[in-house]
Amino acid sequence: MGLRGCSIGFITKLSWLLPFCFLLFGPFAAAETHHYNFEVKLSPFTKLCSSKNILTVNGQFPGPTLEAHRGDKITVYVINNTKYNITFHWHGVRQIRNPWYDGPEYITQCPIQAGKSFSYEIQLTKEEGTMWWHAHSGWARATAHGPLIVHPGPSTSYPFPQPYAQIPIVIGEWWKEDVMEIPKNAKRRGGEPILSDAYTINGQPGYLYPCSKQETFELTMEQGKTYLLRIVNAVMDEDLFFGIAKHEMTLVGKDGIYTKQIKTDYIMITPGQSMDILITANQSPGIYIMATRSYSSAFGAGFDNSTAIAILKYSTTPPTPKLNHFFPHLPPYDRTEAATDFTKRLRSLTTVDVPLNVDTRLFFVLSVNLMNCSNNDKPCAGPFGKRFAASINNVSFVTPSASLLEAYYNNVSGVFTTDFPENPPRKFNYTGENLPLATSFGTRVMVLEYNASVEVILQGTNVLASDNHPVHLHGYSFHVVGWGLGNFNPKTDPKHYNLVDPPEETTVGVPNNGWVAIRFKANNPGMWLMHCHIERHQVWGMSMVFLVKNGFALDQQILHPPHDLPSCYN
Ligand SMILES: *[C@@H]1O[C@H](CO)[C@@H](O)[C@H](O)[C@H]1NC(C)=O
Ligand SMILES: *[C@@H]1O[C@H](CO)[C@@H](O)[C@H](O)[C@H]1NC(C)=O
Ligand SMILES: *[C@@H]1O[C@H](CO)[C@@H](O)[C@H](O)[C@H]1NC(C)=O
Numbered sequence: 001m002g003l004r005g006c007s008i009g010f011i012t013k014l015s016w017l018l019p020f021c022f023l024l025f026g027p028f029a030a031a032e033t034h035h036y037n038f039e040v041k042l043s044p045f046t047k048l049c050s051s052k053n054i055l056t057v058n059g060q061f062p063g064p065t066l067e068a069h070r071g072d073k074i075t076v077y078v079i080n081n082t083k084y085n086i087t088f089h090w091h092g093v094r095q096i097r098n099p100w101y102d103g104p105e106y107i108t109q110c111p112i113q114a115g116k117s118f119s120y121e122i123q124l125t126k127e128e129g130t131m132w133w134h135a136h137s138g139w140a141r142a143t144a145h146g147p148l149i150v151h152p153g154p155s156t157s158y159p160f161p162q163p164y165a166q167i168p169i170v171i172g173e174w175w176k177e178d179v180m181e182i183p184k185n186a187k188r189r190g191g192e193p194i195l196s197d198a199y200t201i202n203g204q205p206g207y208l209y210p211c212s213k214q215e216t217f218e219l220t221m222e223q224g225k226t227y228l229l230r231i232v233n234a235v236m237d238e239d240l241f242f243g244i245a246k247h248e249m250t251l252v253g254k255d256g257i258y259t260k261q262i263k264t265d266y267i268m269i270t271p272g273q274s275m276d277i278l279i280t281a282n283q284s285p286g287i288y289i290m291a292t293r294s295y296s297s298a299f300g301a302g303f304d305n306s307t308a309i310a311i312l313k314y315s316t317t318p319p320t321p322k323l324n325h326f327f328p329h330l331p332p333y334d335r336t337e338a339a340t341d342f343t344k345r346l347r348s349l350t351t352v353d354v355p356l357n358v359d360t361r362l363f364f365v366l367s368v369n370l371m372n373c374s375n376n377d378k379p380c381a382g383p384f385g386k387r388f389a390a391s392i393n394n395v396s397f398v399t400p401s402a403s404l405l406e407a408y409y410n411n412v413s414g415v416f417t418t419d420f421p422e423n424p425p426r427k428f429n430y431t432g433e434n435l436p437l438a439t440s441f442g443t444r445v446m447v448l449e450y451n452a453s454v455e456v457i458l459q460g461t462n463v464l465a466s467d468n469h470p471v472h473l474h475g476y477s478f479h480v481v482g483w484g485l486g487n488f489n490p491k492t493d494p495k496h497y498n499l500v501d502p503p504e505e506t507t508v509g510v511p512n513n514g515w516v517a518i519r520f521k522a523n524n525p526g527m528w529l530m531h532c533h534i535e536r537h538q539v540w541g542m543s544m545v546f547l548v549k550n551g552f553a554l555d556q557q558i559l560h561p562p563h564d565l566p567s568c569y570n
């Protein structure tokens with residue numbers, strides 16, 4: 001790349017070149033391009049007393065860490081050496097005007113098929129902090145994921161003292177069975193996908209699980225130093241509580257955006273979210289446990305109730321028997337108050353550009369549905385011999401077999417319709433009892449004019465069973481201007497909106513039987529998926545797509561597709 005000669009390392013060595021770089025390339029001259037290779041392959045791992053092959057990137061679980069500075073570009077060359085289809089998503093990166101590299105299968109691209117390759121380009125803009133990447137095809141993301149870390153730009157620094165060290169903490173899951181077979185079984189019979197057998201911290205379940213004694217992630221800490229933990233919830237189906245024994249945590253960032261500092265004993269982190277946490281080694285030498293387990297609010301739904309741990313060990317610790325390890329105190333599994341007590345404290349660091357005049361008001365209800373079994377899928381494995389579905393505004397998303405973005409760009413008709421409803425077709429007491437269970441199905445997208453000022457109320461429902469739904473919007477970050485329990489009240493609730501420093505996020509947990517109000521400016525044209533990041537809900541159809549139109553100016557339009565975009569044919 002032409003800009004590489006002006007890379008950061010080069011500039012510090014030859015600082016007289018800097019004005020020359022600026023002259024040639026403008027203020028972004030110091031931006032660097034980082035190249036990574038992803039080889040998708042099956043690799044053997046042994047955990048929980050058994051050995052098996054899992055789908056990995058470069059044979060690693062979790063996968064490699066991508067690192068860059070604010071405003072840099074990352075390229076990832078993917079070669080698929082498995083029989084599975086694969087795509088990758090850069091979770092939290094906006095990909096301005098460039099939806100082609102966003103990743104969700106059949107939304108922005110056709111999958112990279114067995115033996116095929118594709119190069120992704122990730123152009124960073126204002127993202128800074130911890131994000132992550134993951135496969136966005138079937139259940140491949142269960143084992144194909146890793147951190148994406150963006151450091152401050154060349155002339156800026158962290159909005160907190162430089163930490164002594166930075167440690168990615170990727171929370172994942174482990175199944176004794178083959179994860180790639182789970183959706184097939186769940187889909188065929190319409191039942192719950194099987195639960196994981198363990199959670200993992202940086203690939204290790206920790207010594208509370210069988211056969212994991214030697215395999216607990218351990219961080220050695222120097223007395224008095226401050227560490228930046230870059231935490232990612234990469235699990236498929238559960239919100240998590242996470243805490244560290246006797247060490248107060250300071251949250252400083254979320255989803256690749258800095259926050260006002262929050263001091264806390266535990267965090268609640270949903271699938272899809274990432275958090276930047278500072279801790280200081282200010283206790284007496286010893287062994288302190290960091291632990292995570294689920295926050296499960298869905299009534300009656302099964303969940304993996306096990307606990308993963310990792311070890312914080314002061315470098316000066318004398319040999320210590322396990323009995324003397326300190327364990328953190330985590331809230332009970334179903335304590336919704338503990339979840340909201342934490343999330344309600346989130347605030348953006350700076351006073352942000354919150355859209356104040358909304359011109360597009362949307363009201364989306366999120367439901368888990370139950371459908372009658374048809375003759376072809378009998379018997380069904382859901383409750384009452386029925387099958388699960390999930391929906392937004394009573395539309396259960398049907399994934400097409402061609403890319404929506406390509407169909408739109410090439411004027412191909414018949415792949416989707418543009419009639420996604422702005423409101424639910426029928427009003428009801430969303431958080432009441434005995435609600436209607438069925439949904440309709442379709443590949444319906446919602447068209448937004450370029451630069452529309454959008455407010456979406458995401459309303460959780462008690463249809464079948466309520467849950468905390470972590471909703472992720474691709475292509476954007478949004479401001480969470482309000483939230484509450486029960487039904488959203490359009491008269492009274494907006495009076496309590498925070499329009500000054502609402503948290504800016506890319507994945508927001510819609511509280512169990514509650515609502516959140518999000519706002520964003522539709523200034524990134526493309527085809528952008530919005531979905532629940534609980535995998536089983538997404539598989540059942542809790543997804544929708546925004547088609548954001550081009551603006552008039554050339555720099556407000558979707559870029560041309562890359563030449564090597566995978567085809568849906570051979
Ligand atoms: C976890 O779930 C298993 C299986 O459902 C159950 O037997 C066990 O009692 C649960 N443990 C806890 C601590 O809730
Ligand atoms: C579902 O099945 C029940 C029981 O057989 C029946 O009463 C009901 O009408 C069916 N609903 C639909 C939408 O077919
Ligand atoms: C699609 O239709 C639009 C409007 O009619 C046109 O401007 C554009 O060139 C067409 N694109 C292709 C690939 O045919």
Ligand SMILES: *[C@@H]1O[C@H](CO)[C@@H](O)[C@H](O)[C@H]1NC(C)=O
Nearest residue numbers: 428429430431432433486487
């Ligand atoms: C909705 O149903 C819930 C649970 O039955 C009830 O507490 C609430 O009052 C109802 N709300 C309205 C507006 O009827």
Ligand SMILES: *[C@@H]1O[C@H](CO)[C@@H](O)[C@H](O)[C@H]1NC(C)=O
Nearest residue numbers: 394424425426436438439440
């Ligand atoms: C959702 O759609 C289904 C199928 O069309 C219909 O049976 C059901 O009544 C609708 N539910 C609501 C709440 O609108």
Ligand SMILES: *[C@@H]1O[C@H](CO)[C@@H](O)[C@H](O)[C@H]1NC(C)=O
Nearest residue numbers: 450451453521551552553556
């Ligand atoms: C977009 O909206 C902002 C106001 O929110 C306005 O200042 C700007 O001119 C608009 N841009 C375009 C291209 O419409």
Ligand SMILES: *[C@@H]1O[C@H](CO)[C@@H](O)[C@H](O)[C@H]1NC(C)=O
Nearest residue numbers: 085110111113401567568569
């Ligand atoms: C892989 O993708 C191709 C192209 O969309 C599709 O025809 C094929 O059925 C997919 N294979 C699997 C196993 O999903």
Ligand SMILES: CC(=O)N[C@H]1CO[C@H](CO)[C@@H](O)[C@@H]1O
Nearest residue numbers: 080081082083084114115116
């Ligand atoms: C398991 C499988 O199908 N692997 C194939 C993936 O693609 C390579 C070519 O890159 C083939 O050689 C493998 O057989």
Ligand SMILES: [Cu+2]
Nearest residue numbers: 469532534537
């Ligand atoms: Cu959900």
